[in-house]
Amino acid sequence: MRFVIIEDDVSIRKITCNIIKKYDLGIVVAECGDGLKGEAIIADYSPDVALVDLLLPGQDGVELIRKLKEKGMETSFIMISESTSQPMITKAYETGIDFYIHKPINVLEITSVIRKVEESRKLRAVMSLISQTTARYVSPDAKPIEQDDNAKRNRINRIFSELGIISEAGAKNIYQLAQLVDVRLSHGQNQTYQLHELYQELSVAIGQDVKTIEQRVRRAIAKAMQNVANMGIEDYHDDKFEMYSGALFDFKEIRHEMASIQGKSAYHGKVNIKKFIEGVLFLAAE
Numbered sequence: 001m002r003f004v005i006i007e008d009d010v011s012i013r014k015i016t017c018n019i020i021k022k023y024d025l026g027i028v029v030a031e032c033g034d035g036l037k038g039e040a041i042i043a044d045y046s047p048d049v050a051l052v053d054l055l056l057p058g059q060d061g062v063e064l065i066r067k068l069k070e071k072g073m074e075t076s077f078i079m080i081s082e083s084t085s086q087p088m089i090t091k092a093y094e095t096g097i098d099f100y101i102h103k104p105i106n107v108l109e110i111t112s113v114i115r116k117v118e119e120s121r122k123l124r125a126v127m128s129l130i131s132q133t134t135a136r137y138v139s140p141d142a143k144p145i146e147q148d149d150n151a152k153r154n155r156i157n158r159i160f161s162e163l164g165i166i167s168e169a170g171a172k173n174i175y176q177l178a179q180l181v182d183v184r185l186s187h188g189q190n191q192t193y194q195l196h197e198l199y200q201e202l203s204v205a206i207g208q209d210v211k212t213i214e215q216r217v218r219r220a221i222a223k224a225m226q227n228v229a230n231m232g233i234e235d236y237h238d239d240k241f242e243m244y245s246g247a248l249f250d251f252k253e254i255r256h257e258m259a260s261i262q263g264k265s266a267y268h269g270k271v272n273i274k275k276f277i278e279g280v281l282f283l284a285a286e
Contacts, residue, residue, distance in 0.1 A: 001026035006038030035059035054081035170220030229257035
C-alpha cells in the first residue's frame, strides 16, 4: 500500500516510516508537518492510507480529513493523537477515520492497525465487485450510492462509540458483516441468509480464521450489552438505553444482564448476533 504521513513531530514521522519499511507494510510516498500542505499532498498523491496527526499547524487533522472526504477521496485515514477525550475520538470517527492511534505510538499497535486497514480495503473491493455485478436501482433524485454508504458508515461508527465498543477488535468485523448483511437485505434475503455463511465469506475476504472472527464479534456485542445494561441501571428511562435495549437486544436478556451486574443473578444475558447487526443497520438508516 502507498502511505502519506502528516505529522508535525519529525521523530514520529521517522519512526512511522521505519516501521512501515521494516515490516513490509508498503511505501511512504510523501510526508509533511502542516495541515494545509498535507491536504494538498494527500489530494495530489491519492494514497491508499494517510496517517494524520490531530493537532497540526495550519488546520487540524479532523478538518483536513473532512475536506478530503467531501471531495470523495477513497484514502483510508488513521488518526494519531495524544488526546484520550471520548468526544474528540467520536468526532474523529464521525469525520470518517478508520482507526485512532494514541501517542506514543508503538510497533505492535501501528502494524496491527495498518493490517486491519488493509483487510478493510480488501473487503471494500469485494463489496464493490458485488455491487457492480448486482442490479441496484435508485430513483433519479436519490443520493449517490457512495455518499449514502459513507453517511451510513459514519452513523454506525457513532453507534459503536455510544455503545463503548468503537475500539474493540470485533467492532471492525461487525461493520464488515453488516456490509454483507446490507447487500442481502437489499435483495430480500432477510429470512434466508445464515450467519455461518457470512463468517465464511468474510474469512475469505480478509484472510482470517472463521472462529477468530466469530469470537471477536461475540465479545464486542457482549461488551455492548453490558454497557447498555449499565445505562439502564443508572437511569431506566435514559433515551439511549431505551433505544439500544430494544433495537439491538432481546429486552429479556438485557434484564438478565442488569440482574447479573447487580449481583441478583449468576446468569448473564445472551446476545443475538443477527438481531444486533440488523438493528445497527436499522438505526444507521434512520
